[in-house]
Amino acid sequence: MSSHKENEAWKEAAVVEDRNFRPNKGNGGRRKAPFYKVLQGMPIAVDAFRYGSIPDVTAYFLTHAHSDHYTNLASNWKSGPIYCSQGTANLIIHMLSVDPKWVHPLPMDISSEIPNTGGVRVTLIEANHCPGSCLFFFEGPQTVNAGDSVFKSSYVGSTRTFRYLHCGDFRASPKHVLHPAVKGKRIDHIYLDTTYLDPKYTFPPQPLVISACAELAKRIVSGQSTTDDAGGKTRTVDSFMSVQGRSSEKKKDGKILVVVGTYSIGKERIVKAIAQALNTRVYCDARKAAILRCQSDPELHALLTTDPISAGVHLVPLSVITSDKLKTYMDRFQGNYTRAIGFRPTGWTYTSPAGSDSSPSIPSILSRAASRPPFTYASLRPTRNSTGALTLYGIPYSEHSSFFELTCFAMSLEWGKMIATVNVGSAISRGKMGRWIEKWEAERKKRGKTEVVKYRELDYW
Ligand SMILES: [Zn+2]
Structure with missing residues (x-):
């Protein structure tokens, strides 16, 4: 044509x-x-x-x-x-x-x-x-x-x-x-x-984001530092917690629940990686579980449980991952968890720095990847409305190119x-x-x- x-x-x-x-x-x-x-x-x-x-x-x-x-x-x-x-x-x-x-x-x-x-x-x-x-x-x-x-x-x-x-x-x-x-x-x-x-629209590669989430969850649950070793200036959970007058070490003994939000199907890979890193099971409601069982993913099926209390990771609708809704959700399990970590995987969450070229040449686009800083657990920061008991993260996880x-x-x-x-x-x-x-x-x-x-x-x- x-x-x-x-x-x-x-x-x-x-x-x-x-x-x-x-x-x-x-x-x-x-x-x-x-x-x-x-x-x-x-x-x-x-x-x-x-x-x-x-x-x-x-x-x-x-x-x-x-x-x-x-x-x-x-x-x-x-x-x-x-x-x-x-x-x-x-x-x-x-x-x-x-x-x-x-x-x-x-x-x-x-x-x-x-x-x-x-x-x-x-x-x-x-x-x-x-x-x-x-x-x-x-x-x-x-x-x-x-x-x-x-x-x-x-x-x-x-x-x-x-x-x-x-x-x-x-x-x-x-x-x-x-x-x-x-x-x-x-x-x-x-x-x-x-x-x-x-x-x-720039965002890090999926495998790096998945392992960053898994590593971050592991560090929080085991009470390790969530700052990078170089002691970067990133606002991390630890600094956040000390602002709140609590220490993450103290929380180590409490039970922490990781809650991941998804809509329709997709993003299961983050859930799997976190559950495997924490060596725990995944809970979601029966409707969602039936949909997950349609997928040819025996690894995911093996992680599923119908008992919310025995699972360290819950899969919930994306809309639950806001501070007030997550609080309501956690109230259902009163006394079972001392803290919740909410992951909100969304597509694009990065904005190009002001003044960046809006019409770059193809060779300059192609050479960009090499100059990007690595994406690790330390790149993930809690949202401003996080509290000691509910810490939320926006995850730059995209299933589009x-x-x-x-x-x-x-x-x-x-x-x-x-x-x-x-x-x-x-x-x-x-x-x-x-x-x-x-x-x-x-x-x-x-x-x-x-x-x-x-x-x-x-x-x-
Ligand atoms: Zn689609």
């Missing part, structure tokens, strides 16, 4: 996304699917359940079980087969009562042929987002102009093989670009999770077109994201050949 045509297609997409849309006879009783929900030339839709039966689509894919991706998917679904990972299949059958006859879980990491699509194959790649989430890598011919868009592909019926990588929601890592299904291949379209496609990671990902693959799938509602936001995509393209051209951006570890840049 030419850039003029693409602009027109986005305009068409904006019209169909209209909030005031009401189904009636005149509009066919359904919302029209925007072009980026249906793969070009293939009878395949991704995360497009809100549009009902899309013309000529024979395979409906779901990247993961977050509500904004499965909108309208319910027990009455009958528009066609749904393909997803085993974890996502369990979740949509359990949470949404989708009739299992429509749900087709596919294996991870190996290519499977998708029935009734003219020979398109798909490989599922772990997305590093929530449990069950995956990227879809499609390979095959263009056989049909499916969907509602008026823009038609001229390659339909040609013998060329097209490759599309749909990222759903993901946290980009070197593992994605090194995956044998993708590595070294030219990808025609990448559908990108552009949640944080803006240089102001940072701007830096998106740039590393885009520079490590060879692609024809990058299509934004998040924050596409306004022309201004699309314009801003489009300029970054153009910058990536220009830098790739300048470099001539595509090389995987140097990484610190296999699971983060």
Whole structure:
């Protein structure tokens, strides 16, 4: 699609996304699917359940079980087969009562042929987002102009093989670009999770944040210092506690409860790491436990208990991790704990320092990681409204890619077109994201050949 045509297609997409849309006879009783929900030339839709039966689509894919991706998917679904990972299949059958006859879980990491699509194959790649989430890598011919868009592909019926990588929601890592299904291949379209496609979104790699939380919890529970050895100026629990006229040493003998907030599915990795570091069990209510049991995670299942008092870690809704709500929660277990530590994992909590470049060059973005200070337990600070009995922490834990990671990902693959799938509602936001995509393209051209951006570890840049 030419850039003029693409602009027109986005305009068409904006019209169909209209909030005031009401189904009636005149509009066919359904919302029209925007072009980026249906793969070009293939009878395949991704995360497009809100549009009902899309013309000529024979395979409906779901990247993961977050509500904004499965909108309208319910027990009455009958528009066609749904393909997803085993974890996502369990979740949509359990949470949404989708009739299992429509749900087709596919294996991870190996290519499977998708029935009734003219020979398109798909490989599922772990997305590093929530449990069950995956990227879809499609390979095959263009056989049909499916969907509602008026823009038609001229390659339909040609013998060329097209490759599309749909990222759903993901946290980009070197593992994605090194995956044998993708590595070294030219990808025609990448559908990108552009949640944080803006240089102001910087946050540390997930594995570092997870181990920082686990280490911090261990130190607090065992009464060790939570300041770094260099005695940094960071405001820590110890300094905080002395301000409050209590010493953390004194608290050592009391029972401390760690409470982690989550919404929907996701962030289980922090909970697991903390429970393992403290050598304790995890408690959550029965509804949440049933959802956790849908996930293929035996390690997590083994940690779960139905007895809140025997668990050193509780998993609660995110809204509980505020000083007043957490106090109410703790009152339920009066006398059992002397203190609560609340972890509130949220996405982006960092703001770029004032005066930082809002339009850095690609090479300067790529060289940033090396200059970042390490992220450790000492980087985590209690929030201002913490008290001796309730200490709260905001955790910069994101299950979406940072701007830096998106740039590393885009520079490590060879692609024809990058299509934004998040924050596409306004022309201004699309314009801003489009300029970054153009910058990536220009830098790739300048470099001539595509090389995987140097990484610190296999699971983060
Ligand atoms: Zn998601």
